[in-house]
Every structure is written in structure tokens, then in C-alpha cells.
Amino acid sequence: MSEAQRLVLEASQVVTCPGGAGPRRGEAMARIGLIENGAVAISGDRIESVGPRDELRTRIPDAERVDLSGHVLTAGFVDSHTHAVFGRWRLDEYELRCAGLPYMEIARRGGGINASVLDLRERSEQELVDLSRERLRRMLQHGTTTAEVKSGYGLRLEDELKMLRVIQTLDAEGWIDLVPTFLGAHAIPPEYRDRRSEYVDSLVREMIPAVADSGLAIFCDVFLEPGAYTPDETRRILEAALDHGLVPRIHADEFESSAGAELAVEFGAASADHLGAVSDAGIAALARSETVATLLPGTLCFLGHGKFPPARRLIEHGAAVALASDFNPGSSPTVNLQMVMSLACSQLRMSPAEALVAATRRTGRQRCDWATGVAAWKRVLPPTWQCLGSRTIV
Ligand code: NIG
Ligand code: FE
Numbered sequence: 339m340s341e342a343q344r345l346v347l348e349a350s351q352v353v354t355c356p357g358g359a360g361p362r363r364g365e366a367m368a369r370i371g372l373i374e375n376g377a378v379a380i381s382g383d384r385i386e387s388v389g390p391r392d393e394l395r396t397r398i399p400d401a402e403r404v405d406l407s408g409h410v411l412t413a414g415f416v417d418s419h420t421h422a423v424f425g426r427w428r429l430d431e432y433e434l435r436c437a438g439l440p441y442m443e444i445a446r447r448g449g450g451i452n453a454s455v456l457d458l459r460e461r462s463e464q465e466l467v468d469l470s471r472e473r474l475r476r477m478l479q480h481g482t483t484t485a486e487v488k489s490g491y492g493l494r495l496e497d498e499l500k501m502l503r504v505i506q507t508l509d510a511e512g513w514i515d516l517v518p519t520f521l522g523a524h525a526i527p528p529e530y531r532d533r534r535s536e537y538v539d540s541l542v543r544e545m546i547p548a549v550a551d552s553g554l555a556i557f558c559d560v561f562l563e564p565g566a567y568t569p570d571e572t573r574r575i576l577e578a579a580l581d582h583g584l585v586p587r588i589h590a591d592e593f594e595s596s597a598g599a600e601l602a603v604e605f606g607a608a609s610a611d612h613l614g615a616v617s618d619a620g621i622a623a624l625a626r627s628e629t630v631a632t633l634l635p636g637t638l639c640f641l642g643h644g645k646f647p648p649a650r651r652l653i654e655h656g657a658a659v660a661l662a663s664d665f666n667p668g669s670s671p672t673v674n675l676q677m678v679m680s681l682a683c684s685q686l687r688m689s690p691a692e693a694l695v696a697a698t699r700r701t702g703r704q705r706c707d708w709a710t711g712v713a714a715w716k717r718v719l720p721p722t723w724q725c726l727g728s729r730t731i732v
Contacts, residue, residue, distance in 0.1 A: 344401035345380045348391045349411035352376030363656045368691040413698040414483025415675040419662035422487045423470045423504050425457040428668040442565040451525040458491040466504045477673040490521030502554035520555035523575050542578040550582035558584035562598045576605045591616045603627040613647040624657040631657045634664035635681040649686035661696040
């Protein structure tokens, strides 16, 4: 590696996450390192060293330097739950929501996820690539360097594969790391409204095997909630997912408790997401497991739900907790994980250090880790520098 490829970023504070790989739980959720007047030296796409600025100046005297005085330098954010591929925004639902109509009721009236499905089916793959690229670029500008992205607005094989190929295409462009999830069980599609068991049959017999064969997805997710999928349907779908080598995840206990967290643990799911109504038994099960409790406070805030997941109890019982945006066209229109972290502190009573760990650090079976995010610094500069320009985070 030549000297010319070296870059040293000098910031007022460098936040690190010492302590080796593996999940963070309990008190360790708040364990971060803080280097005042710190620096990070990068060679090509590798972090060479991290330490006090003066030390790195002496050790690496002739590298190109970037002055980030007044800024905090952290790992890139890992947004582990997004629905970033979609067509139009569902702005029409906002007024209904303000008038007091609940999210699931709007869905029953033809809005919600199925409105996005009808829209996405009409769009070409290239159009979705172009629309999604712009949104993911904004995500990157807000500091996210790795994002999980779900399908789930196609709900028929050709359109689900179309979504997954969009994710693959954008990941291959290389400026953001994307991790794909198949979410064919997001809603019952309109054409199966009166014959839902046939749709579950087609998921299990046709779609999951085909998606697994395509190699386009790592995870298989289910929206388990009254009005979406039942616990029995979720079981059938996740059994098929496991049979075909896809790793389960569950949208669990978002508004009402369906013992979704417990089911996620039973299936060895990578994550149980939302958890606005998780039960005590669900918290205990998560605490004993490798399943990551992924909290999405942006959604419940945007929906005006007035109730947030019990982050403190999850952490105190020892569950591995992650924060994500749930970025989607209807219930969480934000790419801004910094805002999500801020909600986690003000509404969920997480400490800033816990929020930062939960938005960056590899926890349990999430695939993305701290090092991945840090390594992406060089590729995404300069927008990320700008957006991390706050000294108040720790
Ligand atoms: O995680 N709850 C289900 N899925 C998404 C919402 C997607 C949508 O409304 O389009 C969620 O909140
Ligand atoms: Fe979601």
C-alpha cells in the first residue's frame, strides 16, 4: 500500500467500540471508547490505526490529513431494518392518520402495504433502481453505510424477485452495503384476500424455494400481527424458510402482543423487530437468546401511537438491542438514523452510548459489524463527515 493511498481523519472526538466481536448486552451496551482529539488512519479500504491525533501525526507524518475539528467521528451506522425499495410515497394516508384512523384500519380500507404493492407492480426494475438509489444516497448522507433492505411490496414471485434484484444491483454499485431480506409475508395480496391459505401455500411451495434458489435473499421475514399474518401461518412460513436455508426474522408484537418475540426465539430468528407490545415472557425469551431485539421508534412516533418499546427493560434483562429506521413509504418516511437514535434517548430512555452501540455494533446474528461501517468511511466521504458534525453525541 503506497503512502499516497493513506488518509488520516482528525476529529475532535473519535468514538470506538472496544471489546472484541460478539453481541453486546446489559451494561456492555453502553461500553464505548472516546478519544478526545483523536484520529483514524486509513490505508486503501482498511483501518490502519486509531488513536490520539498527536500520536498518529508523529507515527504517520506524511499522510494526507482531513481536518474534522468540531466533529465526532464514529463508525458508519448499520440500519438493520428498512423497506427502501418502493414506488410512490403514501402521503394520502397521513391525513387519515391525523384524523385518528389507526395504521391497520387504513390497511383494511385499501391503503397501507397493499397500496404500495399495487403501485410497485406497475413499475419497471430500472425505475425502482433509480428511485431507490436516490433514497439510499440520502441514507448515506445521514451516516448509514450498511442497510438491510426488504422485499415485500411485490407479493407475487416475479415482483418479489424484481425487488430483490433492485437491491442486488444497488449493492453491486458498491457505495453502500445492502443486505437483502425476502418479505413475501408482508400482507395478504389483494387477489388472495378471500383465500389467504392459498397465498401461504404459494409462499411455502413456490416463492420461498424460488427465492432461495435465486440466491437473492439471506433472510426471510414475516409481519406477524392481527390483521397481517397469524402465529400458525408464521410458523409454516418460517419452517419453509429454514428448510431452504433462509434465516428467519419476524415483525413481532408491533401494536398487539401475539407472542411474536417468543416465536422469533423459538425459530432462532436473527431478529424480532418493533416490539411495541412485547410481553414480559417475550422479553425474558429474548434475553436468553441470540435473537436481536430491533427497535424502530421512528415508526411508532410517526404513527402517533404514543407507546414505545420497553428498551430499558430489554437492556436490563440482557437482550441484545439494535436500533433501525424501518424506512418505508407509509409508516416511517425517514432515512435518518441519527433522529432514530435521538428518539431512542428521549422516548425510550436509552443513553446516547447505548443508542450509538445499537445503531452500529454487530449484535448477535446481524451480519453487519462495526469494522464494516468504519471501513466504509473513506468511500462515503465527504457527506458523512458533514452529517456527523455534532459534539453532543457523547
Ligand atoms: O415495519 N409493519 C409492517 N411493515 C412495515 C410497514 C411497511 C409499510 O407500511 O409500507 C413496518 O412498519
Ligand atoms: Fe418493517
